[in-house]
Amino acid sequence: MSTSKAQISLDTNRTIAPISPWLFGGFVEHMGRCVYEGIYDPKSPLADERGLRIDVLDALREQSYTVMRYPGGNFLSGYNWLDGVGPKEKRPRRRELAWQSIETNQFGTNEFMEFCRAIGVEPMLAVNMGTGTIQSAADLVEYCNAPTGTCWADLRAAHGHPDPYNVKIWCVGNEMDGPWQIGHLDMHEYGKKALEAAKMMKWQDPSIKTVLCGSSNNRMATYPEWDRVSLETCWEHVDYHSIHYYAGNHDGDTASYLAIARELEDYVDTMAATLRYVKAKRRSRHDVYLSWDEWQVWYKGDPLQGNWTEAPHLAEETYNLEDALVVAQWLNVFLRKSAVLKIGCVAQVVNIISWLQTKRDGLLKQTSFYPFKLASNHARGEALDVQVSAPVVETKKYGPVPVLDVAASYDLETGIGAVFIVNRSQTDAVVTELIWQAEVPHSVPQVYQLAGNDAKAANTWENPNLITAQPIEAPKLTDGKTTLQLPPLSYTVLTTQAHRGESRS
Numbered sequence: 001m002s003t004s005k006a007q008i009s010l011d012t013n014r015t016i017a018p019i020s021p022w023l024f025g026g027f028v029e030h031m032g033r034c035v036y037e038g039i040y041d042p043k044s045p046l047a048d049e050r051g052l053r054i055d056v057l058d059a060l061r062e063q064s065y066t067v068m069r070y071p072g073g074n075f076l077s078g079y080n081w082l083d084g085v086g087p088k089e090k091r092p093r094r095r096e097l098a099w100q101s102i103e104t105n106q107f108g109t110n111e112f113m114e115f116c117r118a119i120g121v122e123p124m125l126a127v128n129m130g131t132g133t134i135q136s137a138a139d140l141v142e143y144c145n146a147p148t149g150t151c152w153a154d155l156r157a158a159h160g161h162p163d164p165y166n167v168k169i170w171c172v173g174n175e176m177d178g179p180w181q182i183g184h185l186d187m188h189e190y191g192k193k194a195l196e197a198a199k200m201m202k203w204q205d206p207s208i209k210t211v212l213c214g215s216s217n218n219r220m221a222t223y224p225e226w227d228r229v230s231l232e233t234c235w236e237h238v239d240y241h242s243i244h245y246y247a248g249n250h251d252g253d254t255a256s257y258l259a260i261a262r263e264l265e266d267y268v269d270t271m272a273a274t275l276r277y278v279k280a281k282r283r284s285r286h287d288v289y290l291s292w293d294e295w296q297v298w299y300k301g302d303p304l305q306g307n308w309t310e311a312p313h314l315a316e317e318t319y320n321l322e323d324a325l326v327v328a329q330w331l332n333v334f335l336r337k338s339a340v341l342k343i344g345c346v347a348q349v350v351n352i353i354s355w356l357q358t359k360r361d362g363l364l365k366q367t368s369f370y371p372f373k374l375a376s377n378h379a380r381g382e383a384l385d386v387q388v389s390a391p392v393v394e395t396k397k398y399g400p401v402p403v404l405d406v407a408a409s410y411d412l413e414t415g416i417g418a419v420f421i422v423n424r425s426q427t428d429a430v431v432t433e434l435i436w437q438a439e440v441p442h443s444v445p446q447v448y449q450l451a452g453n454d455a456k457a458a459n460t461w462e463n464p465n466l467i468t469a470q471p472i473e474a475p476k477l478t479d480g481k482t483t484l485q486l487p488p489l490s491y492t493v494l495t496t497q498a499h500r501g502e503s504r505s
């Protein structure tokens, strides 16, 4: 192993933006074993009296999720929310067309609310813009948010929930640009339908925030025109614009895969420019932010059709060390783009394309569980604009890319800071000097590191702790400087403490 040198400069006055707490969200879809056998499994010895899996709830709490999107996904576009409420024995069994599975509807809106309360997250509901009407969308807002005294709110009360849920965030459809979507629309049709739906939903409850469907990824033939047109149509009635993206090492090119932050940032920049353009064109004072409400590594090719069975094993990915380092970079991108990116939802939280896998009596935490846990627990306050001076690694896809991918946060109120560093080199350790140029911390309370020699190493049921984040010895801090040795293929999170409440110079 050879060694190179780098320098990271931090200045707590050089900020990007406040970090939205909603960046650390998740996504639960009625797909495969995410709901059934994932979060809800009444037959499991590990379920509580509500049928929720205690071990899964604990793991989700450990990851400090803040917001949870539900119920889809492609599932959403064929879903009638009325199927999932009321007495369970009366709920219909349906052939579910998006994933060709059997949907029992034993879990629905009210069970989801209970789940959100159990883990302390904000619910983010989505309304069906495929087979659903603008009326059914507005009715669901009434069911969830209106005080009793009218039809749908009274139905909620009759189902045992007299108090409104006051759901704040509402997605107006899912991936409506995709021909795979049930009831897919073109950009003009979707813009018009989303506008009318958002208007009715906000008339039901003016306090809600709506999320427009953006492009399903940056390879869509309609990208970014879809985004411009739908935003121009709906601008004043929506608050967030969604983007989705799934990453993978499709060509077996680890160097490029480990530089994916380049592409992710480019994607956000294009969307941010589109938002600015539309705002200017509309002569608007209103702002729309980005909601990256589906993101994850997904490429290993598990089946996607359920053969008309209940809770089939679909898209249950195995995640290795390089996948975890991609997730770590993605979260760094979230911090670096925190001026425009306000919601993030990893797809999905358990079993389906997830770093958590269940079996009836056990739970496996895969490699990428740990970067999310570290970032969601330590990124607080404002994102800092760090300066990095580092050697480069050559990549086929993106050319030369700095060997370190870095983000940082600082919370002025508590004086707690955090630095998040990926060493994307497969061969070189990087001796890295960190220099604080302002609000010099007095200590480094914690350093955690996830690392390994083999980019393909993964945790298994037999060897579940092969790749985890471990606390390592904190380096000495002298005159605002410290030095860390960052092994190749590693993610390191270092926390700092400055004097509480120190004011900015």
Ligand code: AHR
Pocket (backbone or CB within 6 Å): 029, 031, 072, 073, 074, 075, 174, 175, 294, 347, 348
């Ligand atoms: O998260 C899995 C699927 O990926 C979602 O249902 C869909 O929105 C996306 O294509």
